[in-house]
Amino acid sequence: MKTLQIKATTHEYEVVLGEGIRHRIPEMLEKDYQSILIITDDQVSDYYLEDVRQSFTGGQHVHTAVVPSGEASKSMECYEQLLDACTTHQLDRRSLIIALGGGMIGDLAGFTASTYLRGIDYIQVPTTILAHDSSVGGKVAINHPRGKNLIGSFFNPQKVVYDLETIATLSRKEIRSGYGEVIKHAFLSDVNWLESLLDVSLDTLTSRQLEEDLYRGIQVKASIVEKDEKEADIRQYLNLGHTLAHAIESELGYGRVTHGEAVALGLLYALKLSSRKSDKDLRVNDYVNWLRKNEYPLDLLRGLDAEKLVDRMKWDKKTIGRQINFVLLDGVGHPYVQAMDDSLLLNELKCVIEEVGNG
Ligand SMILES: NC(=O)c1ccc[n+]([C@@H]2O[C@H](COP(=O)([O-])OP(=O)(O)OC[C@H]3O[C@@H](n4cnc5c(N)ncnc54)[C@H](O)[C@@H]3O)[C@@H](O)[C@H]2O)c1
Ligand SMILES: O=C(O)C(=O)C[C@@H](O)[C@H](O)[C@H](O)COP(=O)(O)O
């Protein structure tokens, strides 16, 4: 078992990584909760809901709420249903919400916890690779048709219980999606790590490498959110690749592309834009080869309208007064934020769609 301590402004919390620890959640809790609501989706529930529920043997009232799996559930409708569930089960300020699932559930259940009774405790129990990112740092949200995560808050969990055994049931597509955020963390932090990742084929990933990558990704995320929890400054770097990714997700309709695959495409665009402004080697060609080797959906770009995507980017949370601000790299491990002209964004996007989408 490995642990990391995260210092948030409201409290410190632990991220625990280990095998089989979903069976041991009660002993990891620091408070004695009498009412618990486990929120999960209808795919994760088939695998892991009973394990978590049955771990509570101390007579607590353990309730469950299951939403449909997929990004479309990060919605006002599901949020309202979950608030209803909180009231039906009369959760109070000494109750606990358990977010059991990937980033969709983490964001949705975390947002519910952050607003019900103006905030009750919750823990993250991530079950995807991608959720090494989403379960840490306290960003919780639901989507709006105009843009991703437009309704949300910063609200940190009491604990993150990351049972690495759960990764075993992920599909190939979800492994690929998770590595979109893993490689983002590498681009943000360390050229040696990036180079080792670029050699990896996700089909032959060893569990040892996966665990190391998850741990390193969480370290990168933790080191940034501890310094700038509410994204006044350097937390914006964690948005590398996301300005385009979120535009693609909302343009296609939530759930048509996975978040991590969209981030992987957005990263490519961010690298191309960065290369226009820096002569540092950003390993762009190696990255394109890595995307192709691992079957990221580059062809998705082909059907997209560059003008519409630039319009969508205006809903990025870094946009101020319709000025789009972009996370770029001046070399691997050296992110910065730059205000960008719409015309430059549009031209480069057309080039990427032409070059990569058709290639
Ligand atoms: N809050 C943050 O800081 C942050 C960071 C990154 C991403 N996100 C958000 O996270 C979401 C994406 O998360 P995700 O990629 O985990 O998606 P997800 O939660 O939708 O999970 C992906 C799919 O995998 C299934 N699944 C989950 N765990 C499984 C398991 N162990 N075995 C088999 N199937 C499993 C789910 O049912 C779903 O169909 C997006 O909404 C994104 O915006 C938030
Ligand atoms: O934690 C952050 O900060 C991030 O930007 C991490 C991203 O991977 C994540 O997708 C996040 O939800 C995006 O935040 P948003 O503020 O752009 O919605």
Ligand SMILES: [Zn+2]
């Ligand atoms: Zn993300």
